[in-house]
Amino acid sequence: MAIEQSADKMSLTRSIVRYDREAFSEIEDSIVTEFPLTIYVNGEEFATMVCTPTHFEEMVIGFLASEGVILFYKEIASLEIDESKGFAYVQLANGKTMQPAQYSKRVIGSCCGKSRQFYFQSDVKTTKTAVSAVTLSASQCIQLMKNMQEESTLFKGTGGVHNASIGTPEELIVSRTDIGRHNALDKLYGYCLQNQIPVRDKVLVFSGRLSSEVLTKAAKIGVGVVLSKSAPTNLAIELAEDLNITAVGFIRGQSFNVYSHPERIYP
Incomplete structure (x- = not known):
């Protein structure tokens, strides 16, 4: 079967066999790209x-901040991406080091959950209440979700990625896409740190399930409202209650569910 890489490297075209209406046919399908990026900090893996494979710098910065390695972008003296390897x-910066007992080499899969063995190690110092x-209307919740979905050409082409955006109640500021929701x-997070964007008054819009990991990430970023197209888990709701985060799920069509702190949403 023929494989052709797309110009933007985020997807490729592959010949596949499709079954439909009692018949097989060969068609061209767009497949999302999966790319491993190994991070070295101060020379250590x-x-x-x-x-x-997009927005590598933002991802690395946001990941290091969410893990408590840095608090601010200025704590990074240099960041180089060797995409070919x-x-x-x-x-x-400033001779900052990591504590060996706190951090160790790890592999982070594109899925959530147990592939991230270190999940609870740094949450205490990086998760914020x-x-x-910020407050927003029901119609603004619905419109923000609609806007994010309309912007995602990669999802429309492949169906294989998660979408996430940060914005005000009135508009989206930045959107990012990846095979891994985290x-x-x-x-x-990295974009906001690089560009010194205050997030306290912002809203996080997300296409995937509201898991406890997603809520923890939202708390680390510092937003107070999370809007999702999908369902929450029970632990995510409990975390949202404890962390003073408004969790909204199942935003589809003209309806949604508010699972915690509904005072921020008005008719």
């Missing part, structure tokens, strides 16, 4: 992330 080299006073969120 830190993590290998399986991701969509799949390496990211980070040098921390939301202090957001990668998409890290890209947003």
Whole structure:
């Protein structure tokens, strides 16, 4: 079967066999690209992330911040991406180092959950209780989700990625896409750190399931409202309650469910 890489490297075209209406046919299908990126911090191997090959710098910055390696973008002295080999080299500023007992080499899969063995190690110091006073209307919730979905050409072409955006109640500021939901969120976090965008008054819009990991990521970023097209888990709802985050799920058509802190959503 023929395989052709797309110009943007985020997808490729492949000949496949499709069954439909009691018949087989050969068609061209668009397949999302999966790419391993190994991160070195101060010369030491830190993590290998399986991701969509776009916005590498943002993802690395957001990931290091979410893991507590850095608090601010200025704590990175240099960041180099060797895309041809799949390496990211980070040098921390001012002699900053990592504690060996706290961090170790790891592999981060494109799925959530148990592939991230270190999940609870740094959450205590990096997860923040939301202090957001932002409010938005029901129609704004629906419109933000619609806008994010309309922007995602990669999802329309492949159906194989997660979409995430940060915005105000009125509009989306930035959107990112990745095969890993945590990668998409890290890209947003990195973008905000690089561009010094305050997030306390912002809204996180997300296409995937609201898992506890997603809620934890949202809390690390610092937003107070998370909008999702999909369902939440029970632990995600409990975390949202504890962390003062408004969790909204099943935004489809003209309806949605508010699972925690509904005071931020008005008719």
